[in-house]
Amino acid sequence: xxxxxxxxxxxxxxxxxxxxxxxxxxxxxxxxxxxxxxxxxxxxxxxxxxxxxxxxxxxxxxxxxxxxxxxxxxxxxxxxxxxxxxxxxxxxxxxxxxxxxxxxxxxxxxxxxxxxxxxxxxxxxxxxxxxxxxxxxxxxxxxxxxxxxxxxxxxxxxxxxxxxxxxxxxxxxxxxxxxxxxxxxxxxxxxxxxxxxxxxxxxxxxxxxxxxxxxxxxxxxxxxxxxxxxxxxxxxxxxxxxxxxx
Ligand SMILES: [Zn+2]
Ligand SMILES: [Zn+2]
Numbered sequence: 001x002x003x004x005x006x007x008x009x010x011x012x013x014x015x016x017x018x019x020x021x022x023x024x025x026x027x028x029x030x031x032x033x034x035x036x037x038x039x040x041x042x043x044x045x046x047x048x049x050x051x052x053x054x055x056x057x058x059x060x061x062x063x064x065x066x067x068x069x070x071x072x073x074x075x076x077x078x079x080x081x082x083x084x085x086x087x088x089x090x091x092x093x094x095x096x097x098x099x100x101x102x103x104x105x106x107x108x109x110x111x112x113x114x115x116x117x118x119x120x121x122x123x124x125x126x127x128x129x130x131x132x133x134x135x136x137x138x139x140x141x142x143x144x145x146x147x148x149x150x151x152x153x154x155x156x157x158x159x160x161x162x163x164x165x166x167x168x169x170x171x172x173x174x175x176x177x178x179x180x181x182x183x184x185x186x187x188x189x190x191x192x193x194x195x196x197x198x199x200x201x202x203x204x205x206x207x208x209x210x211x212x213x214x215x216x217x218x219x220x221x222x223x224x225x226x227x228x229x230x231x232x233x234x235x236x237x238x239x240x241x242x243x244x245x246x
Contacts, residue, residue, distance in 0.1 A: 003119040006096040007033040009052070010115070010126060013044040016051035026240045030056065035095045038062040040109035040129060041069040053082040063089045063102070069110035089113045103140040105130035108175040116140045122246045124148070125190070128202045131174040133186045143192050146246050151184075151200035151217065151234075152177035153207035161207050177202065180213045184220035191224040197231040197244055210234045 001008050007028065012019060023030050036053050038046055038060065049070070053060045060067070060079070064086040067079050087093045089104045089111045097120070102113040107129045114127035114137065125141035128150040141147060158168055158179075171177050178186075187198065198221075200213050214234050221227040235241045 001117070001124065002028075002032065003096070003098050003121075005032065006098075008035045008037055008095055008098065009033050010037045011039055011045040011128075012036060012048040012052050013046070014048050016048045016055060019048050019052055022240045026243060028243075034058055036060045037095070037100065037115075038066060039105075039114065039126075040107060040112035041066045041073065042109050042129070043074070045129070046070055046074075050078045050080070050082055053079070057083075059083040059085055061085050061087060061093060061095065061100070063087060063111035063113050065110050101140065103136050105137065106132050106134070106175050108170070108173075114140065116144070122146065123194075124246075127178075130178055131176040133178070133182065138186070138189060141186075141190050143194060144190065145194045146197045146199075146244070147187075147190060147195070148199045148201055148235075149183050149187065150178040150202040151180050151208070151213045152202050153179050153204045154209065154212050155179045155181060157209070157212075158204075158207040163206065171204075171207070177204075180208065180216045183213075184216045187217055187220040188224055191221065191226045191230070195226065195230050196246055197233065199233045199235050199241065199244075201235040203234065203237070205237060210236065 020030050035058050036049055060082050067084050070078055092101045099118045101116040105112045105114050112129055117124045122145040124146045125144040126148045200217055203213055217232055218227055221230050
């Protein structure tokens with residue numbers, strides 16, 4: 001995400017090298033990324049964070065306690081020589097004219113947040129890795145111009161799929177991940193006259209199908225009469241997404 005040429009990277013689940021390749025493939029100069037912001041301490045969100053922050057000398061913003069949790073889980077040196085600014089989950093901070101209002105998400109990490117991000121021109125809602133949607137989440141994401149929403153799994157595919165029972169329970173639980181149908185229910189509530197685009201993200205490669213996730217969200221938009229006005233995209237794990245201007 002970028003504002004006035006200043007880019008921020010929210011989460012760094014890939015290795016430093018893969019992140020560079022993805023950005024370059026999208027025509028984004030990695031040096032334009034001026035800050036790294038983490039939602040939580042799971043590996044699929046912080047794997048390349050230390051390497052990236054050191055290589056480019058950018059500051060890392062993370063929920064309080066998350067850097068310590070990363071060091072405890074992945075090694076004391078993971079965030080060595082990284083400039084870290086911690087914020088309270090639910091608290092706000094600013095990065096180069098962008099205001100980040102964080103909100104707590106229900107997820108089984110040390111601390112886990114989503115963001116409502118404003119730069120004076122547009123508002124973006126970012127919510128991934130959440131087991132349930134409560135009023136705080138709904139409020140934080142209301143009235144946005146653009147949304148990035150988790151649409152992790154199809155409930156039936158998860159139920160019938162190959163994952164072990166404990167993992168199925170974890171994913172479907174209130175501290176797991178948002179299903180396509182939960183994401184669609186939320187999306188119906190978030191349709192508003194400013195909404196220009198929705199990106200569905202954090203799709204499981206085992207328990208979801210991009211066409212199914214798209215179809216459910218499209219139906220949600222259609223039920224609100226917004227399917228023609230709102231650009232709907234599905235982010236994939238294996239390929240960089242397209243750039244959207246708002
Ligand atoms: Zn997670
Ligand atoms: Zn995740």
